[in-house]
Amino acid sequence: MDLFENTERTNLEQLGEFGLIDHLTKNFVIGKSTTFKGIGDDAAVLDAKDKKVLVSTDMLLEGIHFDLAYTPLKHLGYKSVQVNLSDIYAMNGIPEQITVSIGMSSKFPLEAIEELYEGIYLACEQYNIDLIGGDTTASKQGLVISVTVLGYADEKDITYRNTAEEGDLICVSGDLGGAYVGLQLLEREKLVYLENPQIQPDLEGKDYIVERQLKPEARRDVVDLLKSRGIKPTSMIDVSDGLASELLHICKQSNKGCNLYEEKIPIDPMTFETAREFGLDPTVCALSGGEDYELLFTIKQADYDKIKHDVDVSIIGYITEPNAGKNLISKGGSVHALTAQGWNAFT
Amino acid sequence: MDLFENTERTNLEQLGEFGLIDHLTKNFVIGKSTTFKGIGDDAAVLDAKDKKVLVSTDMLLEGIHFDLAYTPLKHLGYKSVQVNLSDIYAMNGIPEQITVSIGMSSKFPLEAIEELYEGIYLACEQYNIDLIGGDTTASKQGLVISVTVLGYADEKDITYRNTAEEGDLICVSGDLGGAYVGLQLLEREKLVYLENPQIQPDLEGKDYIVERQLKPEARRDVVDLLKSRGIKPTSMIDVSDGLASELLHICKQSNKGCNLYEEKIPIDPMTFETAREFGLDPTVCALSGGEDYELLFTIKQADYDKIKHDVDVSIIGYITEPNAGKNLISKGGSVHALTAQGWNAFT
Incomplete structure (x- = not known):
C-alpha cells in the first residue's frame, strides 16, 4: 500500500x-x-x-x-x-x-x-x-x-436552507450511508495490512461503497433534473455531515419541524449488508455517516407528480410546523426525536 | 513566550x-x-x-x-x-x-x-x-x-503584470527589506530565549521592523492615491517574494527589460542599520527578502509630474526593450543581471 x-x-x-x-x-x-x-x-x-x-x-x-x-x-x-x-x-x-x-x-x-x-x-x-x-x-x-x-x-x-414551508415534501437524491460504511471497510483493511503486510486488502465486490468514500460525485444531474421538470426546491443542502444533521439545519433555519420516515431512507443493499457485517445499524449510518454528497431538498406538494417516477430521488418525509418537533418515525412506527450525531472534526 | x-x-x-x-x-x-x-x-x-x-x-x-x-x-x-x-x-x-x-x-x-x-x-x-x-x-x-x-x-x-511598456517608470511604495530584517531579529531572540528562558526578548527600539514582519498593512492608500492623481499604472504587482522576483515577473510577462538603480531602492534607516548588525547587505534584503507587501508598479513618463512629490512612492528605474536585459545598476555604477533569490517554500 x-x-x-x-x-x-x-x-x-x-x-x-x-x-x-x-x-x-x-x-x-x-x-x-x-x-x-x-x-x-x-x-x-x-x-x-x-x-x-x-x-x-x-x-x-x-x-x-x-x-x-x-x-x-x-x-x-x-x-x-x-x-x-x-x-x-x-x-x-x-x-x-x-x-x-x-x-x-x-x-x-x-x-x-x-x-x-x-x-x-x-x-x-x-x-x-x-x-x-x-x-x-x-x-x-x-x-x-x-x-x-x-x-x-x-x-x-438560488435555493437557501431557510425557506422550507410546512407541508413541503422532504426529498433526497441517491442513497445514503455508503461513504461511511466504505470508510469502515478501508479502515479495517488498513489494520489487517499493518498487522501483516503480506495480506492484500480484501475489497472484492465492494467497489460501490469504496467509491462512495474515495470518489464521490457531486449531483449536478439532480440540479439539471429539477430544472428540466420545472421544479424549484423550496430549500436545499448537500449531505456532507449526515442526513440528520442536514435536515436539522433546514428545520432550524426555516423555523419548522419535520417527520422523517426511517423506512423511506434510501440505503443501497451493499451498504446495508456491509453495515450489518460491522455490527452497525444501516439507518444510523445513513443518518449520521456523512460524506455522501447527495442533495437533500424540499419541494411543494404540488410538484410531487413531476418527480414521483424518478427512481434516483426518494421522498423521505415532510415539513411540519415548528411545535410538532423534529421526528424520526421508525420502521416499527415509534416516534423518536431526530438528533445529529454527525461528524465532529474536534472529537 | x-x-x-x-x-x-x-x-x-x-x-x-x-x-x-x-x-x-x-x-x-x-x-x-x-x-x-x-x-x-x-x-x-x-x-x-x-x-x-x-x-x-x-x-x-x-x-x-x-x-x-x-x-x-x-x-x-x-x-x-x-x-x-x-x-x-x-x-x-x-x-x-x-x-x-x-x-x-x-x-x-x-x-x-x-x-x-x-x-x-x-x-x-x-x-x-x-x-x-x-x-x-x-x-x-x-x-x-x-x-x-x-x-x-x-x-x-484593472492593472495586470503583462502590460508594462518601454520607457515606463518603475515605482515602489513605502520601503523594502524591513519585514525580512524584522524576521531575523525575531529568530535571534527566539534562539536566545530557548537557550535561557529567563532572558526577555530584546526588541527595544525595533518596533518598526518587527511590525513590518508581524503586522504588515496592504497598501490601499496607494491605490487611492493613484486614483486621486488620475494615474492608472501600466502594470502592477505586490512585493511578497522580494523586489527582484516581482520586477522579473513584470518584465517576463510584459516581455520587456529593465534598469533598476540600487541607490533609488527605498530602505528605512532601521532596516539598514539592523541588516548591517546581522552582517547582511541591506540591498539584498530589499531585493530578495520579501513579505513587505508594498506595491511595485510602472507608470507612463507623462505621469511623473503627478506623483513626483509623493514621498511614499519611489521611482527606482525604468522599463527597457527586452534585449537590453534586466539590470541592476549598483551604487558604484556597475551593471549586474537582476536575479531572483526570493523565498522558495520548498528549500
Whole structure:
C-alpha cells in the first residue's frame, strides 16, 4: 500500500514554487465565458454578467479528512473538487471556477503531486470547471488541500436552507450511508495490512461503497433534473455531515419541524449488508455517516407528480410546523426525536 | 513566550464545529452592498453589479510561514487577511469579501482561536471587508490558515503584470527589506530565549521592523492615491517574494527589460542599520527578502509630474526593450543581471 513504490521521483526543491505551478498548470485550458483571466497574475478576473456569484470553500487535511494509506492521490484530488462543487449545486447554482491551494512536504516527489492534479483536472474536465488560481507551498507535517469554488445562478433560482414551508415534501437524491460504511471497510483493511503486510486488502465486490468514500460525485444531474421538470426546491443542502444533521439545519433555519420516515431512507443493499457485517445499524449510518454528497431538498406538494417516477430521488418525509418537533418515525412506527450525531472534526 | 500562559481554556471538542463557527462569527456584521448573503448556507451569494470580480487565495502554514513562538495570534490573523488584500490592490481593485478556513489542533483553547479571529476582524473592520464564509476543522499538523479574497474593479481600471511598456517608470511604495530584517531579529531572540528562558526578548527600539514582519498593512492608500492623481499604472504587482522576483515577473510577462538603480531602492534607516548588525547587505534584503507587501508598479513618463512629490512612492528605474536585459545598476555604477533569490517554500 505504499503509493510511491516504484514511481519516479523528481525533486520539488529544485523545481521551486513558480516552476511547480507552471509545470502543473501549463496544459490547463480556460474555457468558461465567466473566466476573464485565469492563472498568472495577483488575482484571477471573473465576469459574472447578470448572475449572482456563489462562493464556498472546503479544506481537507491529512490525518483528519483522508488517510494516504488507502487514498490514491488521484482520487483525493478528484474528491477535493467534488466536495466543493457539491456546495454550489446545493444552492441550485452552476460551479464554473475553482482555486486550489496545496501544502505538502518538500519530500513529496513531483510525480505524487502530478497524480493529485490529475484527479483535480479530471474533475474539472468532467464538470466543466476552470482552475483559475491557488497557492502551492511546503508543509512541515502533512498534505493540506484548500479549495474555493465559484458558481453562478440567477437570483430567482438560488435555493437557501431557510425557506422550507410546512407541508413541503422532504426529498433526497441517491442513497445514503455508503461513504461511511466504505470508510469502515478501508479502515479495517488498513489494520489487517499493518498487522501483516503480506495480506492484500480484501475489497472484492465492494467497489460501490469504496467509491462512495474515495470518489464521490457531486449531483449536478439532480440540479439539471429539477430544472428540466420545472421544479424549484423550496430549500436545499448537500449531505456532507449526515442526513440528520442536514435536515436539522433546514428545520432550524426555516423555523419548522419535520417527520422523517426511517423506512423511506434510501440505503443501497451493499451498504446495508456491509453495515450489518460491522455490527452497525444501516439507518444510523445513513443518518449520521456523512460524506455522501447527495442533495437533500424540499419541494411543494404540488410538484410531487413531476418527480414521483424518478427512481434516483426518494421522498423521505415532510415539513411540519415548528411545535410538532423534529421526528424520526421508525420502521416499527415509534416516534423518536431526530438528533445529529454527525461528524465532529474536534472529537 | 508561552502564548497560552495564564489564559482561560475552553474545550473545542465540547463546542464542536458548528458551535465554534457560531461563536466566532455571531458578532460579525455584513456591510458591503456586493454581499447578497454571507455566512450560514452552503455558499455565500455575491452581487458583482457591473464590475469584474477579482479572486485570489493564500495559505499560511505553521512552521513554514509563521512561528507561534514569537507570533501573537491576533497579529497572525491580521496578517493572513492583509497578504490577501494586497493581491487585490495589486490588480488596482477594491477587496470586499474574504473566506477564512482554519485547521487547528483540538487541543487549542477556544481563547486562542478567539485571539486569531480578533486579528481577522480588526483587519476586516479597518479595510471594510465582509467575512462571508469558511471552514473550521481540527488539524493534526499544526495551525493552517487559508484565506480567499474577492474584490471588484471596472474592467478599464484593472492593472495586470503583462502590460508594462518601454520607457515606463518603475515605482515602489513605502520601503523594502524591513519585514525580512524584522524576521531575523525575531529568530535571534527566539534562539536566545530557548537557550535561557529567563532572558526577555530584546526588541527595544525595533518596533518598526518587527511590525513590518508581524503586522504588515496592504497598501490601499496607494491605490487611492493613484486614483486621486488620475494615474492608472501600466502594470502592477505586490512585493511578497522580494523586489527582484516581482520586477522579473513584470518584465517576463510584459516581455520587456529593465534598469533598476540600487541607490533609488527605498530602505528605512532601521532596516539598514539592523541588516548591517546581522552582517547582511541591506540591498539584498530589499531585493530578495520579501513579505513587505508594498506595491511595485510602472507608470507612463507623462505621469511623473503627478506623483513626483509623493514621498511614499519611489521611482527606482525604468522599463527597457527586452534585449537590453534586466539590470541592476549598483551604487558604484556597475551593471549586474537582476536575479531572483526570493523565498522558495520548498528549500
